[in-house]
Amino acid sequence: MFKSLFFVLRIALAWSALFLVGSLFWSATPGYHDQHLIPLVYFITLAFVITGAFSHLGRVRLIAGEVDSSALANRQRRRIEIPFEAGEAFDLIDAAIRELPRIEEVESARDSLQVRAKIRRPQPYGRHWVQRLNPADWLGSLRNQITATVTPVNGTGSVTLLCEPEAAAWSDWFRVDDGTNLENAEAVTRAIARRVAEHRRNEQRAAAQAATEKELTVARLNLLHAQVEPHFLYNTLASAQLLTRTDPAQADRMLGHLIQYLRHSLPSSDESLSTLGDELERTRAYLEIIRIRMGARLAMEVDVPDALRAIALPPMMLQTLVENAIKHGLEPKPGGGTVWIFARRDEDRVMVTVADNGQGFGVATGGTGIGLKNVRERLRLLYGERASLAVVANVPEGVAATITVPAVAAAPADASKVTP
Structure with a gap:
């Protein structure tokens, strides 16, 4: 209340001082002046000023909820x-x-x-x-x-x-x-x-x-991973069972390669990244099992520098390309052929190629293409535009498939956190 009254009094005094100076100046000017008019004008002016000051106080109280010197200013x-x-x-x-x-x-x-x-x-x-x-x-x-x-x-x-x-x-x-x-x-x-x-x-x-x-990405990756899990396990176990009756030594070799394959498959139970070296060992074990079945019709050559074996690579991806080469290229070919696996580095990228001299694109093999589609989708989910899959005709015959990924050393981490 005191601040409100002081605020109104301050404005009234200011106008009174201004009116006093004006009155003195008015009285000092020559000519006739009606002195009775001055008090009337003064009180009318003061009434307007005081009324405006109280209206200001009321509105400030409505806006701020309280009246202090800061709100009144x-x-x-x-x-x-x-x-x-x-x-x-x-x-x-x-x-x-x-x-x-x-x-x-x-x-x-x-x-x-x-x-x-x-x-x-x-x-x-x-x-x-x-x-x-x-x-x-x-x-x-x-x-x-x-x-x-x-x-x-x-x-x-x-x-x-x-x-x-x-x-x-x-x-x-x-x-x-x-x-x-x-x-x-x-x-x-x-x-x-x-x-x-x-x-x-x-x-x-x-x-x-x-x-x-x-979460959706991880779920899709797990689904795609499940789709590319090798079905040859059933065939391998059935073949091993048959060989135990006809050729126990070959059965023992096949089971040894299967154990090696499964050992390298255990870390891929989730979608964490593997390494090119681990994937190569898994693929070798797979090829050895297939070679027992195909015999001399299958040959393989591997050229992967040791410096690139620690590069991160999604699990089962290399094997998917090799499975495609065997199933659609070399197995249907009467004389069989060779699978080549080699890797090269180009600045901040690594290219891993699987090539064969099988039947190539010109012969229908009854495949659905789900393997290559899954490889492309997994690369997209994991790396975006930083990775790719290219499938071209091999010369003079066969197919060559190349995976390009960022040159990142593998580390135990969630796959969705891969950075170049």
Whole structure:
């Protein structure tokens, strides 16, 4: 209450002092002057001024919920900390100011991180003709102005917001703004809080979506991995059972290679990356088993530098290409043929090629192509555009399939975290 009364008294005293100076000047000028008119004008002026001051007090109380010297002032200052880098904080405050009602003449300077704007002052109590007699409205423009400056602070943006009348500071002794600058400051602060909260919600949604997509990716990878698990295990065990009756030594060799194959298959129970060396050993064991079945019709040549054996490679991918070469190229060919496996490095990429001199593309083998489709899909899910599969005709006959992957050394990690 004391602050409110002091506020009204200050404005009344300022107008009284101004009226006193004006009266003295009026009386000192030559000519006839009706001295009885001066008190009447004074009391009418004071009535308008005091009424306007009390209206200002009431509106400030409605907006702020309390009346103190800071809320009563025509000029409002806010310090707002925005948890974004300065450029993003500038975009946020610029958008918040531009969305204010009655905004005019917005000037944005991104390099200096500053926004200036003019805003027409509302008439909260209408514009009755009687109010036009209020001397406080004769002191200049009824517009406010906003200045916002963003200061970079440790990766965040600190905003200094100024809301004030479009008039010199001395006018505050004689005129009130009906709480409009307080209202502008509160509106900008709320807009910033809303946008920051919306940004946080978007981040949370994006994180949840990324987690969901990761789970879906892992599920798809596991499904694709299950589709390429070798079905030859059943045939191998059946062949070994038959050989135990006719050729126990060959059966023992076949079971030894099967054990070696399974040993290298155990780490692939999930979709973590294997190494080119481990995949090569698994594929060798597979080829040895197939060679027992095909005999002299199958030959293999391997040329993989030791330096590339630690390169990360998705499990079962190399074997899928070899299975394709055997099933669709060499097994149907009467004389059989050779499978070549070689690897080369080209800067930050590694190319692994499986080639054969089998029947090639010209002969239908009844395959569905699911193996190569799965290889391409797994590469896409694991590496995106950083990996590829190319299948071309071999010269003079057969097919050559090349996997290109980033040259990354394998480490125990989730497959979805592979980086070049």
